[in-house]
Amino acid sequence: MALSYNARKKWALVVLLVGLPVYILAALWLVSLFERPNMLVEFGIYLGLGIIWALPFRFLFKGIGQADPDARD
Numbered sequence: 001m002a003l004s005y006n007a008r009k010k011w012a013l014v015v016l017l018v019g020l021p022v023y024i025l026a027a028l029w030l031v032s033l034f035e036r037p038n039m040l041v042e043f044g045i046y047l048g049l050g051i052i053w054a055l056p057f058r059f060l061f062k063g064i065g066q067a068d069p070d071a072r073d
Contacts, residue, residue: 005063005069008060012060012064023049027049031045031046
């Protein structure tokens with residue numbers, strides 16, 4: 001079942017306000033378990049974790065910044 005535009009907008013807000021901070025804290029905790037690597041390696045780790053976070057939610061964020069396609073003029 002596809003989500004409506006308004007439902008996707010609300011879920012995107014929940015993901016950004018709740019899910020993203022939780023994911024950031026989890027990524028920081030995960031990296032802190034190991035000895036601190038070189039700055040470029042650490043940057044690459046965070047970049048990779050950021051991309052991995054965004055992939056499952058790309059359908060949710062797609063078209064959110066556009067006007068509601070179901071709205072009548």
